[in-house]
Amino acid sequence: MVTIISNGRSSITVFIILCCILLHLADIQAATPPSFSFDNFSQAEDKDSFEFLGGGATIDNASLQITQDTTENVPNLLNRFGRIMYKHPFNMWLSDEIQASFNSNFVINIFRKPAWNAGEGLAFLIAPDLSIPDASYGQWLGLTNAINDGKQTNKIVAIEFDTEKQDYDPNDNHIGLNINSVNSTATVSLDDYNIELSPEVPTNYRVWVHYNGTSKVMEVYMVQDGQPKPEKPLLSKTISLKEYVNQKSYFGFAASTGNPQIELNCVLKWSLEIDDLQKKSDLLWLKIGAGVGVPLVTLLILCGVLYLNKRKRRGKGGDEESKVLGTQLRWLPGMPREFKYKDLKKATNNFHESMRLGQGGFGVVYKGILQDKDHKSGTEIAVKKFSRDSVQSKDDFLAELTIIHRLRHKHLVRLVGWCYEKGKLLLLYDFMPNGSLDKHLYEASNENTLNWRRRYRILAGVASALHYLHNEYDQKVVHRDLKASNILLDSDYNARLGDFGLARALDNERNSYAELGLAGVPGTMGYVAPECFHTGRATPESDVYGFGAVVLEVVCSRSPGISINHHQRLYSLVDWVWMLHREGSIEEAVDERLGTDYVVDEAKRLLLLGLACSHPVASERPQTQDICQIISGIMLAPNVPPFKPAFTWPSMVTACSSTDSTLTNTTFSS
Known part of the structure; x- marks a missing residue:
C-alpha cells in the first residue's frame, strides 16, 4: 500500500474524494424532490388528486372549498367541518437526524358577508391518514373533537388561521402552530401586521410554510396576495416533526364553521416541494460499505491511481x-x-x-x-x-x-x-410534443391555425408563470428572453415557459446582460425593452415588455421584429397596433386566419394589454398580478392613450455609474 500511495499527492486526493463521496452519498438527493403545483383547481382535472372529507368539501370556482360553498343558504353553513387532503402520502423522516424539509406555498380566502360573524377558521394540515374526526365543527377546526383533542395518537401538526376567539386564544385574528390539539403551541396575532383573515372586503392572502428538517425550525410567512414575500416570518418555532407525525403522512387543509359564526374557507392555489427521503434510505447501505476496512480502502486507492493515470493521458x-x-x-x-x-x-x-x-x-x-x-x-x-x-x-x-x-x-x-x-x-x-408557440403561429396552414381558445389559454399560462417568477418564487427571477420560440406547448396545448439560459435571480444582483460576455444585449429585436439597450440590465419591467410583445404576436400572428406596410408606411408591430387603436379599429389587428372565430371583447382586451405592457416607460407598465387579473377578466382592460408615449432616455453617465445619482434625461418622440 505504501507503494501505491507513493505514486503522488494526486492519488491521495482521489482516495479522499472517493471516500468522502461514499460517506456522504446518503445525504445527497439525486432525484427530483416530490412536488406538485396547482395554480388553480378544476373539478374535472384535479378531483382524483384529492380526498374530500366532511360532506361539504369540494372543488368549485377554481378553488378548494374546505367547507360548504354557498352564500345564500345560511343554514347549510352552520356547524360544518371538512378536510381536503392530497391523496398521496410523503415520507416525513428516516431518523431523528434525517427529517424531510418541505416548502409549501398557498393562497387562501376566508370569505364572509358584512353581516356575518366570521368563524371558526382554516388550517394547513399534516395528518396520518385520509380521515376526519366526527363532530369536529366549531372550535375544533376540522382537526380534533371534544373526545380526542390533545391526544398524542392524533399524530397531526397544523398551522391554524383562526377567526373566532376561544378562552385559550389571543384574539379572533391570529395564526398558530397546533400539535395534536386546537390549543396552539405558539400563536401570533395578525393585528400587528395589518392582516385581517376575514375582512368585509374579500381579500386573498399568500402563505409560505417552510420546515427545515436539519434545524427543525417551522416558519410561516404571510402577506396579501401579490405582495413580495417578507424577509422575516410571522411565526418561527423549533419542532421535531418525527416526535409528532407518522413516518408516512398526508398534507392538506381542514376548516370549520360554528353557530352563528360562518365563513367560506377557500384555497385558490397550492404548491408543495418536499425532500425525497427514499433515495437516502436506498443509499444507507453505501455508508455501511464505506466501513468494511483496509481491503476496500486499498482497492479505492488503487482504482484512484489507475483512474488518475488514465486521465493524465487525456490531459489534466x-x-x-x-x-x-x-x-x-x-x-x-x-x-x-x-x-x-x-x-x-x-x-x-x-x-x-x-x-x-x-x-x-x-x-x-x-x-x-x-x-x-x-x-x-x-x-x-x-x-x-x-x-x-x-x-x-x-x-x-x-x-x-x-x-x-x-x-x-x-x-x-x-x-x-x-x-x-x-x-x-x-x-x-x-x-413538449406540440413544440414551440412560434411554429404554430407561422408554420401552420389556414386549416391548422391555432384557435382562439388555445391562444387565450396560452397567454394566461405564460402570465401566471411570469407572476410566479417575479413574485411567488423564493427569489425574484427575471427571464430576460421571453419570446414565442421559448414558449412550449404540451399535449393539451398548455403553455410551458422554457429556456432559462439568460435567467437571473435579482436577489443575487446578477441581472446584467454584460456579464454574459456577449456584444450588445442578447435577445430578439422586438422583445427587448428599449431601456435595456442603454442600461444593459434586465428588470421585471423588461420581462413585462417582452410579454407584451408576445401578447401582440399571439393575437396578430405577426412577429414583433418585422415591418408592416400600412398605407405605404412601414410600422413595427407595436406601432401598427397603436395606430389602429388611435383610429378606433384595433380589432383589425387580429389574425385574419381566425375569420370571425374569436371573442371580440377578449381580443380587444389582449391588444390593449399588449400595448400597456409595451409602454416605452418601464414604470408605466402593469404588474404581473394585474396582468393575470386582466386576462382572467377580474380587472378591466388597461386605459391606453391614443398616441404612443415618448421614451425618456437616461444619460449614459447615470446608467453606468453606481455612485452618481444625478439624472440627465433626453426625450425622444415615438
Whole structure:
C-alpha cells in the first residue's frame, strides 16, 4: 500500500474524494424532490388528486372549498367541518437526524358577508391518514373533537388561521402552530401586521410554510396576495416533526364553521416541494460499505491511481474541472437526477440530426427516448446540449441550472435531470410534443391555425408563470428572453415557459446582460425593452415588455421584429397596433386566419394589454398580478392613450455609474 500511495499527492486526493463521496452519498438527493403545483383547481382535472372529507368539501370556482360553498343558504353553513387532503402520502423522516424539509406555498380566502360573524377558521394540515374526526365543527377546526383533542395518537401538526376567539386564544385574528390539539403551541396575532383573515372586503392572502428538517425550525410567512414575500416570518418555532407525525403522512387543509359564526374557507392555489427521503434510505447501505476496512480502502486507492493515470493521458485540466463542477451540482439542494452521458447518447441516437428539435444561443436541443428496464416502453425527454466553448458554456450551464432546479410551476418546463461528463454539458427537460408557440403561429396552414381558445389559454399560462417568477418564487427571477420560440406547448396545448439560459435571480444582483460576455444585449429585436439597450440590465419591467410583445404576436400572428406596410408606411408591430387603436379599429389587428372565430371583447382586451405592457416607460407598465387579473377578466382592460408615449432616455453617465445619482434625461418622440 505504501507503494501505491507513493505514486503522488494526486492519488491521495482521489482516495479522499472517493471516500468522502461514499460517506456522504446518503445525504445527497439525486432525484427530483416530490412536488406538485396547482395554480388553480378544476373539478374535472384535479378531483382524483384529492380526498374530500366532511360532506361539504369540494372543488368549485377554481378553488378548494374546505367547507360548504354557498352564500345564500345560511343554514347549510352552520356547524360544518371538512378536510381536503392530497391523496398521496410523503415520507416525513428516516431518523431523528434525517427529517424531510418541505416548502409549501398557498393562497387562501376566508370569505364572509358584512353581516356575518366570521368563524371558526382554516388550517394547513399534516395528518396520518385520509380521515376526519366526527363532530369536529366549531372550535375544533376540522382537526380534533371534544373526545380526542390533545391526544398524542392524533399524530397531526397544523398551522391554524383562526377567526373566532376561544378562552385559550389571543384574539379572533391570529395564526398558530397546533400539535395534536386546537390549543396552539405558539400563536401570533395578525393585528400587528395589518392582516385581517376575514375582512368585509374579500381579500386573498399568500402563505409560505417552510420546515427545515436539519434545524427543525417551522416558519410561516404571510402577506396579501401579490405582495413580495417578507424577509422575516410571522411565526418561527423549533419542532421535531418525527416526535409528532407518522413516518408516512398526508398534507392538506381542514376548516370549520360554528353557530352563528360562518365563513367560506377557500384555497385558490397550492404548491408543495418536499425532500425525497427514499433515495437516502436506498443509499444507507453505501455508508455501511464505506466501513468494511483496509481491503476496500486499498482497492479505492488503487482504482484512484489507475483512474488518475488514465486521465493524465487525456490531459489534466478537463478532469479537475469536471470533478469540481460535478461536486458543486450534486450538492445543490433539491437537485434532480444525474444521468450518464452514454445513456443520453443512446436515447438521442448519438445526437442524430433527425432527433434535433431546435437550436438557441446556448446549445442544441434534441428529442430523446429513455428506455425503461424492460425495454418495452420509453419516456420522451428533451435534451439540451450546450455547444459553446467549455469555459463560457460551463457558466451558462451553471446559471441555467441554479435558477431552474427548484422552480415548480405548472406553466414552466420541468427540469428532470442533468449530465456533466467528459466535458459535455447537458440538461434534460420534459418533452413538449406540440413544440414551440412560434411554429404554430407561422408554420401552420389556414386549416391548422391555432384557435382562439388555445391562444387565450396560452397567454394566461405564460402570465401566471411570469407572476410566479417575479413574485411567488423564493427569489425574484427575471427571464430576460421571453419570446414565442421559448414558449412550449404540451399535449393539451398548455403553455410551458422554457429556456432559462439568460435567467437571473435579482436577489443575487446578477441581472446584467454584460456579464454574459456577449456584444450588445442578447435577445430578439422586438422583445427587448428599449431601456435595456442603454442600461444593459434586465428588470421585471423588461420581462413585462417582452410579454407584451408576445401578447401582440399571439393575437396578430405577426412577429414583433418585422415591418408592416400600412398605407405605404412601414410600422413595427407595436406601432401598427397603436395606430389602429388611435383610429378606433384595433380589432383589425387580429389574425385574419381566425375569420370571425374569436371573442371580440377578449381580443380587444389582449391588444390593449399588449400595448400597456409595451409602454416605452418601464414604470408605466402593469404588474404581473394585474396582468393575470386582466386576462382572467377580474380587472378591466388597461386605459391606453391614443398616441404612443415618448421614451425618456437616461444619460449614459447615470446608467453606468453606481455612485452618481444625478439624472440627465433626453426625450425622444415615438
